Amino acid sequence: MLQSKLFTKTERTFPKDEEAANARFLERAGFIYKNSAGVYSYLPLGWRVIQKLVAIIREEMDAIGGQEMFMPALHDKRYLSATGRWDVDVVFKVLDGKNPKPAFSLSWTHEELITELASKYVHSYKDLPFSAYQIQTKFRNEPRAKSGLLRGREFMMKDLYSFHRDEEDLDRFYDIVKEAYFNVFKRAGIQAVYTLAAGGDFTSSNTHEFQAICPVGEDTIYVCSKCAYAENKEISKLSGGGRCPKCEGKIKEEKAIEVGNIFPLGAKYSDAFDLRYTDEKGEKNPVVMGSYGIGVSRLMATVVEMYHDEKGIVWPESVAPFKVHLLELAGASASPAEAGRKSAKKIYEDLQKIGVEVLYDDRKASAGEKLTDADLIGLPFRLVVSPKTGDKIEVKKRNEEITKIMSFEEVIKLLGN
RNA sequence: CGGGCUGUCGUAUAAUGGCAGUAUACGUGCUUUGGGAGCACGCGGCUUGGGUUCGAUUCCCAGCAGCCCGACCA
Numbered sequence: 001m002l003q004s005k006l007f008t009k010t011e012r013t014f015p016k017d018e019e020a021a022n023a024r025f026l027e028r029a030g031f032i033y034k035n036s037a038g039v040y041s042y043l044p045l046g047w048r049v050i051q052k053l054v055a056i057i058r059e060e061m062d063a064i065g066g067q068e069m070f071m072p073a074l075h076d077k078r079y080l081s082a083t084g085r086w087d088v089d090v091v092f093k094v095l096d097g098k099n100p101k102p103a104f105s106l107s108w109t110h111e112e113l114i115t116e117l118a119s120k121y122v123h124s125y126k127d128l129p130f131s132a133y134q135i136q137t138k139f140r141n142e143p144r145a146k147s148g149l150l151r152g153r154e155f156m157m158k159d160l161y162s163f164h165r166d167e168e169d170l171d172r173f174y175d176i177v178k179e180a181y182f183n184v185f186k187r188a189g190i191q192a193v194y195t196l197a198a199g200g201d202f203t204s205s206n207t208h209e210f211q212a213i214c215p216v217g218e219d220t221i222y223v224c225s226k227c228a229y230a231e232n233k234e235i236s237k238l239s240g241g242g243r244c245p246k247c248e249g250k251i252k253e254e255k256a257i258e259v260g261n262i263f264p265l266g267a268k269y270s271d272a273f274d275l276r277y278t279d280e281k282g283e284k285n286p287v288v289m290g291s292y293g294i295g296v297s298r299l300m301a302t303v304v305e306m307y308h309d310e311k312g313i314v315w316p317e318s319v320a321p322f323k324v325h326l327l328e329l330a331g332a333s334a335s336p337a338e339a340g341r342k343s344a345k346k347i348y349e350d351l352q353k354i355g356v357e358v359l360y361d362d363r364k365a366s367a368g369e370k371l372t373d374a375d376l377i378g379l380p381f382r383l384v385v386s387p388k389t390g391d392k393i394e395v396k397k398r399n400e401e402i403t404k405i406m407s408f409e410e411v412i413k414l415l416g417n
Numbered sequence: 418c419g420g421g422c423u424g425u426c427g428u429a430u431a432a433u434g435g436c437a438g439u440a441u442a443c444g445u446g447c448u449u450u451g452g453g454a455g456c457a458c459g460c461g462g463c464u465u466g467g468g469u470u471c472g473a474u475u476c477c478c479a480g481c482a483g484c485c486c487g488a489c490c491a
Contacts (some may be wrong), residue, residue, distance in 0.1 A: 012428080012441055012453065013429045017422095017484040037483065071490075089489080108491065143418060143489055159491095200491050207491085234490095261491065293491065304432095315421065330450040368452040375452090 001322065003361040006030075008043045012375050020216055022301035023148025023380060025313050029376045031321075038153035039144025040297070045377065047320035049300050050156065054135055056187045056318065057158050057294060066133045066160050071113050073137055075105045079112035082272045088201055089142040104145050106139035109293055113200070114127075114161045115269040125165050125279050129173060133160035135296065147216055149301035150257060162291040165277065170264055170288045177292050181210055181233045184294065189303055192259060195221050197232035199263055202291065206235070207263045211256035212302050221256045224249040257302050258295075265289040276402035313378030314398050322359040324351060324415060325379040329367045329386035344385040344406055347393065351410070356415050382416065 008030035015027045015034075017262065024031045031046030042050055058068065080086035086105070093102035107113075115133065121127065130204075138157045145153050160177065164170040178194065180190040185192040192210035199207045222238040223230035226249025229239055233253075237265060238245070240253035267286035268355050270276065276284045300319075307314045317323060328344035359379060361370050367386070374382050375398070384394040393411050396403040405416070 009442090010453095011428060016429070019485070023484095051421090069491075090491095140491085144485095144487090146485080157491090197491095202491050209491095258491085291491085295491095327451095366450055366452085366454055368450090368454075370453090371451070372453045384451080388451070415427090 001359050002094075003359055004363045006044060006359075008045065010376055012322070018148065020147035020150065020152065020301075021308050022304040025304055025308055025376070025378075026148060026301070029312065029373075029378075031148065036153075038142060038151065040149060040154075042297075045321045049303075049315075049319055050296060052319040052321070053188060053299055054158075057135065057184055060184045060187075061133050061158070061160060064131070064176050064180045066131045066206075067271055068134065070134050070136065071107070071110050071117075073107045073139070073167065075107055076114060077103050077105065082104060083112055083269065085112070085201060090142060092139045092141050096147075107136065108138055108140045109291075110134070110136075110159055111161065111265065111269045112273070115273045115275050115289065118163055118287070119273050119275040122163060122275060122277055125277050125327065128131065128277060128287065129162060129164045129169055131160055131162035131173065133158060133292075135343055147218075148303070149297045150216065151218065152297065152304075154167050156296040157300065158294040158296055162290040162292070164283065164288045164290070165279070167264075167266075170290050174262060174264060174290055177262055177290070178208070180404065181262065181292070181294070183258060183410050185210060185212070185299075187318050188299060189307060189318060190259060190299070193223055193228060193230045193256065195223070195230040195256075196235065197261070198235045203263050203265050203268060205264045205266060207261055209258045210260035212259050212306070212307050213254045215255050216305055217255040217257040219256050221254055222251050223254055225252050226250065227408045257298070258304070259299050259302055260292075260294040262292045263290060265291055303317070303394045308378070311372075312376035315378045315380060319382045320378070320380050322357040322379050323358055324358045324381045324383055325374045325376060325377065326351070326358050326360045326383045327385070328360070328362055329370065329384060330364075341413065342391070343415070347383070347385065347408065347411075351412075351415065354412065354416055383411065384407050 006162060010030055018024050025104045026046060030043055033041040033043055035041055077086060091108055092106040093101050094104040094106060117364055135158045137154060139154050142153050145151055162173050164289055164325050190212050192212055195209045195211045198211045199205055206376045211219060220233040221230050223238050224244035227244060227247040229244055229246045238251050240251060242251045244251055267288060269284055269289055270286040277287055278284055303319055307316060326344060326348055326393045348358055351358045378398055382396045392405045392407055394403050395406050
């Protein structure tokens with residue numbers, strides 16, 4: 001992509017009032033735009049990051065047999081009424097201009113919808129198990145949106161739902177999802193702690209959360225410094241300085257961001273929508289369900305919280321909007337052929353040919369501005385072409401201080417893996 | 418929802434009960450070019466409503482909005 005064509009621009013200053021690093025950097029660098037508190041637009045750079053995360057999540061969900069689908073954001077009142085969740089505080093209710101009372105809500109979760117639609121197709125034990133997921137917008141009227149993308153009123157979520165004949169089969173799949181989730185977070189550069197937690201409005205069972213330890217996190221967890229066993233403070237009887245119930249290791253209290261969770265739902269939703277199957281003996285049984293969420297936009301914010309320095313974001317390669325930031329400093333394109341060197345434009349085109357994603361800063365701007373922007377935007381590799389580099393290219397990794405001078409062939413070798 | 422802080426050009430800020438200034442961004446021109454270049458000219462602003470006052474961007478009250486703390490939080 002040509003940076004001169006990118007319609008967004010970086011700001012010279014941080015947004016006032018914002019304290020969370022993800023809000024400060026993502027807004028300043030032009031990844032997101034705040035329309036209202038907790039309501040954001042994803043701009044071209046930010047949307048590419050979301051797409052990288054979505055691709056990772058999709059691969060891991062597909063790998064465990066999850067079937068991708070897409071459900072409505074507009075929910076008829078009958079769905080939430082069936083489970084008593086119509087009057088939950090966070091529900092946005094929609095007036096349609098004719099009916100004086102709201103008859104629809106905006107999607108805050110999809111258990112009701114998928115359970116009802118599953119009841120159309122599931123009749124026999126032969127139809128089980130299966131799982132389906134979607135990546136969609138959730139709306140929750142949070143009493144206090146905060147910390148940039150960490151707690152929004154509108155946000156993006158991957159939600160997976162699984163359907164089983166009994167608890168044993170649910171438990172089996174639960175562990176499979178657990179491993180898939182660890183893969184997702186690891187690939188995104190996030191080390192997550194598997195944490196025992198409560199189920200809130202979703203289930204009365206204990207649940208598990210994937211917590212990224214981080215000072216701006218809203219949750220408090222107790223985690224064993226030896227075996228990483230963890231419990232959320234909201235249900236825990238542990239305390240900081242205590243001993244781990246599993247291995248006697250020392251328990252530490254940590255602030256953490258909940259980046260994902262997995263819930264055993266039992267038959268709560270199946271009962272509400274009469275989702276039952278006939279077993280081998282001809283008897284009808286309720287379908288046992290699980291639901292599994294990953295906050296995609298929150299995950300993006302978490303990556304920024306984990307990977308930034310005073311100059312800007314330091315994207316892990318797996319989720320960076322582009323792999324390479326190619327800077328052409330003034331004078332470099334004066335007469336490349338004459339000087340016997342490859343023009344920045346040619347380098348840009350050749351890298352694209354071999355599939356390297358490049359943001360090419362072809363703007364008429366000072367060296368200082370381009371270098372500062374490169375640090376702020378934070379792509380993994382910075383290539384500089386200038387009169388000083390001659391027929392070579394200067395290469396710097398965003399997460400390292402050293403710069404190297406390389407030939408184009410050496411750059412290809414470095415990037416082409 | 419309770420508490421606190423804050424609302425001034427696009428952005429970030431200053432001052433002020435009576436002409437609202439600076440930086441940057443933006444436009445034009447010229448000169449520049451390795452860590453947010455220089456000069457000149459230009460464009461552009463006081464959150465809304467009420468009150469006090471001869472006069473309010475400024476003081477007071479309320480609303481709205483944003484951030485932070487708390488409550489809440491799959």
